[in-house]
Amino acid sequence: MSSQLLRALRIVLMVMVGLFFLFPLLWVVLMSFMTNVDILRSPPSPFFVPTLRNYLALISGHLSTSSGNVQIDYMHNLLNSVILSVCSVVVSLILGVPAAYAFARYKFRGGEDMAFTLLSFRFAPPLLVLLPLLGYFQTLHLYDTYFGLVWVYQLITLPLVLWIVRGYFEDVSEDIELAYRLDGHGWLATFFKISIPLARPGIAAAGLLSFIFAWNNFIFALILGSSDVQPVTVGALAFITASGIEYGQIAAALVLSVIPTLVLAIFTQRYLVEGLSLGAIKG
């Protein structure tokens, strides 16, 4: 009886904790199907007539507000976020994984200093870096280009990839690699056939984390690009105007912006949990 009670209590507690954490997300999803009048009702009510108006406005690009019809570019912002985040992570993985391997396997002069310098990019306040960078970007005609932004996004993604993956390479026993090389395989083949597959959970975790950080970035594109290259983090603010706040559209925009990260997280979940837990117990 007492064990059944404990079990029931545990379930109740788990539901409460789950609700506590999921409630904001759930409320945002509900808001995305409400009109502004429903959202601003006092006291708030979970009962309302759902509408797809907010999603249709975002997808069609025509927003009907209290002050008339306005054009919105949210889907373009979403595409910008995808381009910037995917390209940044791909570039970081291409550059960062071999570099992480080198830092993990070889001791060379200035190696630690270089690794720490790359990590220190994460410490610098973005504005401190961005203002001088803006001048250079204009001189080099990189302002308002995806290429320039992907380059700058490396400040976020490259140190993450490098330092996380480095830890996983250090965990891979060097003996396995040496055994493979004794069979007559070269260094490159060893790297691709042995080291990378063994560090795959770490690479997946680093890739996903980098993607999330890149996706959530706000300031880089704002300063270094025109409204044509702005990501969702800036685009979602466009629903706050002097003529009112379109809460329903903000919620719908939020839901849409979460989908790519959510899909990616679901697909890489297996690697992610494995990768993060391995990292956590590394001595």
Next chain:
Amino acid sequence: MTDKINDTLKAFAAGRMNRRDMLTRMGQLGIGAAATTMLLNRMQTSALAATSYDWMAQKGKSIKLLMNKHPYTDALLKNIDSFKTLTGIDVTYDVFPEDVYFDKVTAALSSKSTTYDLFMSGAYQTWQYGPAGWLVDLKKFINDPAETSPDYDWDGILPNLRASTAWSGVPGEALGSPTAKQWALPWAWELNSIAYNKRILEQAHMEPPKDLPHLIEMAAKISKDIPGVYGIGARGSRSWATIHAGFLSAYSNYGAKDFDTSSGKLVPAMNSKESKAFTKLWIEMLQKGGPKNWTTYTWYEVANDLGGGTSAMVYDADSAAFFQERGTKEAGNIVYHAFTPNPEASRPTPNVWIWSLAMSNFSRQQQAAWKLMQWATSTQQLTLGATKADLIDPTRQVVWDNQDFKTRMQGYPGFLDQFAASSPGAKIYFTPQPLFFNVTTNWAAALQKMYSNQVSVEDGLDQLAADIKSQLSNAGITD
């Protein structure tokens, strides 16, 4: 037929025919409302082009604007093609959300970016941008007959707004002084006053507030007697905007000043006798009749509560109330009210926000940019914005006198009367100085402490004045 259409449009433009008659006549000639608007724009563009001023002097040039996402921007961009036709200048633009807009402007200017030729600004921001050498002093264009159209009528812009966007750069020196530089052109503005929900006031059997003591009494009673409704909405977040809106409007009405400049130096006056007396009333008003979480309130919350029927009155920008007139629960119940807080004062003294157009000093197309500034702030464009779009607070008196605009705004009870009563005393009441944002943010933080009874009003203001004195000294502005 074409002659009849032209004659009708000319008669309307010249004020000899009202809008309804013009539309009726155009309808009889087989021209619909949309086509009439297009023809009217074209005719007004042609009228501008017909003056002796050479609008085509910069033909072939290209300029780029940096704009805030705002109904006023929509009003300008709606008709941008007529500017291109008039001048042959190509115009591109970037529009950024208000929450990040000034970050973008500051970054562009501080890095000496040549990307943007002109941008929207508030007057307060020009106190930072102008003395830093980032803005063009527009007097060089305004005073040059070769650069400025004889029809521009600079003096037709409301004098307080012209003065409020001009500053010498000397901390404490009055706005609009003879040595002041014109850092921006006033384009549209907002004055801070009372708007109330007539349904709630009728329910409470109350008349609009006569003065601040009356307002406090009303707000306290409404908060106490009507469930789910509080008396008065005002901004309260830890931001300069909290001081700028209702607070400074009422503060000035009580004769209080932010700084005392009578000695020729900038001396914080937030702890003066007048300031302390007024601040006690303000805090009392918020504690007895304000929103429960006042310290988080920005204009968003203030406006939304009015539209949602949660607040009975707001002391904020008239435009904030205006945009609650559509698609909200209380649409149709909002009334604008000119307000003189001090029982001994003779008229309202609203502090104002001025959306202005400023020119980057790093622009490579300054003459072309000036043409757009003239065009955007011309009587024709402001009239179009005010009658056809939501540029509801135009900066020219002639637009306020325009019959079409009056007819339109009569649908918003009290709006025109409020303007007529408030306009003569409406201006920026802050003393210009480069630490404006620090000073006002600290001021808002001090109000929050007083509101939550962490400190008394007397001590809070003394501490604030001492802190600001120290900041000014550290910044080398005072000894």
